[in-house]
Amino acid sequence: MSRGLIDEATEQFAGIGFGHLAGRVSLGASYEDIVLLSQWMAWSFVLDDQHDLLIRSGRVDTWRPVADAITGYLEHGRTDRLPRAARNPLVDAFVELCDRILAGMPPGARERYRAHVPQMLRSLDQEADNRRPGYRPPVADYVLTRRHSSQLLPMMDMVEASLGIDLPPLVHDSPEVQELGWSAIDVISWGNDVFSLPKEYSCGDTNNLAVLLASWQDWPLPRAVRAVEARIEARVEDFLATARKLPSVLDGLGVTDTAVRTAAERRVRAYEDWMIGSDLWQRYDCTRYRDERFAAGLEAAYTRPDLVPVA
Numbered sequence: 147m148s149r150g151l152i153d154e155a156t157e158q159f160a161g162i163g164f165g166h167l168a169g170r171v172s173l174g175a176s177y178e179d180i181v182l183l184s185q186w187m188a189w190s191f192v193l194d195d196q197h198d199l200l201i202r203s204g205r206v207d208t209w210r211p212v213a214d215a216i217t218g219y220l221e222h223g224r225t226d227r228l229p230r231a232a233r234n235p236l237v238d239a240f241v242e243l244c245d246r247i248l249a250g251m252p253p254g255a256r257e258r259y260r261a262h263v264p265q266m267l268r269s270l271d272q273e274a275d276n277r278r279p280g281y282r283p284p285v286a287d288y289v290l291t292r293r294h295s296s297q298l299l300p301m302m303d304m305v306e307a308s309l310g311i312d313l314p315p316l317v318h319d320s321p322e323v324q325e326l327g328w329s330a331i332d333v334i335s336w337g338n339d340v341f342s343l344p345k346e347y348s349c350g351d352t353n354n355l356a357v358l359l360a361s362w363q364d365w366p367l368p369r370a371v372r373a374v375e376a377r378i379e380a381r382v383e384d385f386l387a388t389a390r391k392l393p394s395v396l397d398g399l400g401v402t403d404t405a406v407r408t409a410a411e412r413r414v415r416a417y418e419d420w421m422i423g424s425d426l427w428q429r430y431d432c433t434r435y436r437d438e439r440f441a442a443g444l445e446a447a448y449t450r451p452d453l454v455p456v457a
Contacts, residue, residue, distance in 0.1 A: 149242075150235040151192045155447035161433035164188045170423030170431075172305045179308035182246060186304065189239050190297045191434075195449050196236060197270050202349065202445075206274050208454050213267045216240050220260050236453055247304060254318070255307040262299035269294035273353045282352050282361050293328060295353070296335040298420070302327070305416060311409050322388055322395045323410070329385040330417040334424045336378050340371055341428045341435045348443025382421070389414045 152159050168184035175183070200206045215237045218224070248256055272291045276283045283291070293299075306312070317323055339346075339355045346354040347367065355377070360370035392414065396407055434440055439447060 149239045151189070151239060151450065151453065152448040153450050158433070158437065158446065159188075159191075159448040161437070162188075162191055163427060163431035163433070164191065166431035167423065167427040170427055171301075171420045172308060173419050173423075175305065175308040179250070179304070182243075182250075183301065183304050183308070186243055186247065186301065189236075189243060190301075192453075193236065194270075194297070195446055196453055197274070198351075199445055199449055199451065200454060201274050201277055203451075205454075209271075209274075212237060212454055213271070216267060217264045219244065220263055234454060251303070251307040252312045254312045254314075255303045259300050259303040262294075262303060265294045266297050266300060276353055277351060282358060285355070285358050285362060288353065288355065288358055289332065292335045292339075292353070292355070293331050296331060296338065298331050298334060302416075302420065305420075306413065309412060309416060311412050311416060313409055313413065314406060316399055317396070317401060317406060317410055320395060320399060322391060323413075326385060326388050326392075326414065326417060329381045329388065330421055332381045333378055333385065333421050336374055336381070337425055338428065340374055343367070343371065344435070344441035345443050348441065350443075385417070385421075 164187035165180075165184040168180050168187055172180055172183055197206075197209060200209050212234070215233075219237075219241055247259065251259060269291050273295050275281075276288070276291070313323070336355050343354060343356050345351070346357055352358060352361070356367065356370040356374045359365060359373050360367050363370070363373075365373070392410060393407075396410060401407060401410075428435060434446075437446070439445070445451075
């Protein structure tokens with residue numbers, strides 16, 4: 147990204163493969179929408195790395211102006227009143243991307259995106275709190291936080307908008323349709339915990355399902371990883387079982403509109419693309435989790451230590 151977000155190691159940054167990931171999870175989207183999604187993903191990786199850097203360098207207090215600037219722009223669409231500490235390339239890039247993303251979204255997806263980004267930011271705050279010395283979050287609490295810190299929800303909003311999937315609130319808010327989404331997100335997030343385990347374990351980060359299970363159950367890491375894999379398999383079964391019930395769920399809601407029923411089915415297919423595409427990306431396209439610095443718990447070579455200035 148030519149926005150001053152990273153240092154010189156551009157090849158390492160490109161090795162994350164966000165373009166591959168965007169293409170794998172948005173089958174049927176236009177080229178322009180896939181490019182926009184890949185740009186958002188690139189920004190999201192920088193966001194995540196910067197937040198981690200601030201935690202580890204004892205500067206997490208400088209994160210608040212950044213988060214406030216992003217949520218404020220989502221609420222009011224203005225940047226002229228932002229404090230100096232909030233005006234940096236990370237916020238400027240968000241503003242540019244946000245305008246383009248919202249311009250192409252139908253009302254339902256736009257409303258969800260505006261809600262999901264602040265939830266994502268709050269989950270990063272929770273993960274920072276989880277890393278205070280001597281603390282380990284309960285597994286159940288971590289699972290709820292991880293659903294948002296995965297940063298998947300805003301991306302899923304973008305994909306659904308690009309594919310024309312816009313379910314009415316009656317369908318979108320039903321418990322079964324919500325469970326479809328949560329089970330898919332759990333599968334993706336917990337799978338990522340396995341791939342990113344070397345870094346989290348190396349730097350003492352407890353925001354990883356395998357690390358937490360090993361700690362709470364007094365298990366060796368290999369056993370904890372197997373337990374995570376078993377949980378992933380169970381969540382896949384949850385997803386498939388709920389997907390099979392979807393036609394009867396729509397019947398129970400009185401949904402007879404063919405277009406709505408088709409959109410609900412397309413959402414199921416989109417979730418499947420997300421689960422399969424994310425796994426393939428991590429296995430074959432992405433060098434991030436194989437990089438020696440990452441596995442050793444070190445900062446990525448492209449990370450800019452001065453990106454977020456001192457407040």
